[in-house]
Amino acid sequence: MRKFLLLWLIASACLSVNAQQKFRVIGYLRTNNILEGQAGQVDYGKVTHINIAFINPDSAGNFTSMPGLKAFADKMHGLHIKVLASIGGGLAPAYYTSLLAEGNRQALVQKLAQLSESYNLDGIDVDLEGERVDANYESFITMLSAALKPKGKLLTAAVATVYKDRYTDKVLSLFDFINIMSYDKTGPWRPEKPGPHAPYEMAVEDMNYWAGEKGIAKDKLNLGIPFYGYGFGPGAPSDMSFRKIVSTYSGAENKDEWTLPEGGTIYYNGIPTIKNKTTLALERAGGIMIWQLLGDAQGKYSLLNAVDEVVHQKK
Template identity: 45%
Template sequence: MKFQSIFLLLSVFFISLNTSAQNPSPDFKIVGYYPTNAAMKADTSTVPFNKLTHINLAFVNPDGSGNFNQDFEALAPFIKAAHRKNVKVLYSIAGGGFHPLIKKDKRPELIEELLSKVLEYGADGIDVDLEWGYTLGPLGMSTSLSFPSVDPSYSEPDPNYGPFIMELARALKSHNKLITAALPSRLAKEVTREVLSQFDFINIMSYDNHDLRRPDRPGNHSSYVDAMNDLDYYRNTLNLPKEKLILGVPFYGRGFGPGLNDPIIGYMNYNDIVSTYAGAEWVDHWHLPNGYIMYYNGIPTIKNKTELAKKEVGGIMIWELLYDAPHGKKSLLNAIYETAH
């Protein structure tokens, strides 16, 4: 009997270890964006569901008339595979084409269509990734940021954003579905706390702080200091609860020329960076052969940001999963998961 008791205790212990290795703690979210077209044809056995809590399919957008023409049936195997691993899947909507669709006369039809697609195909909710022109002016101007060269007439966010969020949240929550958002590091004052409170959680886009709009300001577009400042803004200026906030990290880099105002070369995904330059995973920038500098987040910074998120907010968000190094010690997702657990 004593032997059986010991055996039972050991069995429970090892089962517990195995379970914790398979799925992240529900208290700390690891949210990853995954391209919709890739999800339609993905070999789901290669998707790292066991290191994630939520996947946002980017993107599921209507055409100009509000019709959704995606092959939702093709997404069903991906969603079912995620659910088998206890991972929630949301449809993410984004882009400038929503301005006419969220006006008062069109809004009910859009919300009805979104809810219908969620319910019919087993998704867990909607992620609203409407940023510039919705929560800030079209060129990223807000009451908190200063872009002297920007025409002030572009500074107003879309007044229909708030009513759209309120009504979409009401529709989704009536079916116990999630509504989340991806939002930039600063918001216009017109985006009220009442609107923000509708989201189950908010993915803070703590990246692109040095980008195409400012070639005169080269530097890391997503530094650790940026992360601290962005979390401070959402927690202490907007006074939002920590459990509703998710720190966004980039799995890509942005390149700047060797001199001020030199052309910007766009971005390079993390996997290409570390596949091309040996040792690049251990630093946050790399001097390219043409004199340009590529700025990104290497493993040490990703680990430090994960520790920061564990302390200050409710999780980590990734843009995007397919940019990661796929296996082993170079993987940023592995670094996040191991640090989180």
């Protein structure tokens, strides 16, 4: 009986470790962070994937040379971390509409496939939003999938629930995994609607839609969390990294908003909420996605540390 119990405990521990190893922690870094050597501040032992944002072509569909990118990817591979080029972004160039059109689509796909090969990247992350997810999006993703998958490359996407009707079931089925941008519910572009831009309730609603209503498999979903805040009202900055928030306002790390003497308020996710969202992701998703890693604080105030503690059940 004791032998059986011991074997059961060992097997349970192995299953727990395997589950933790499979859980993705995806962090975005900006292109200039990589090329200008700022990315050394990240604790890479706590991430599984790096998405480099944003590597966009010019209006002719050509990509500029990026010295240092391959060296970074090679270094990450030595740490067993996958590296993807993320295209688009919330302010993606308007000419994507032309690049995705039938006459230009194949050339763009070929150049993206070559980009992943040239810099030894593990795939392409597509962060096209709003009007950029147009009538040509499905054809583009279908062609890009056909170009990347035979080479063993990943194809992922950043999606927002507010644009949910623009993503077809076929498109969603082609992504290896999907990063849910569960933030930016409001922001400086909507000064008339101040308030939390990434409340816990939004994460629950987003998971209810993508995992529940859409029925996407748990392992394909990553819950997005913000390492930044937005300010509204007198004296409040329009945006502020979590690093800057906790270094400026003592005690802010355990709150989700901070009211300034002038009357304005900064809204963000503090350590308790990040831990709660990570618990939610462990229950209903296959990972966490972070925008963006260099917004984090250091040491005991680090949100990445908070994510890691929950994933590995540290106390």
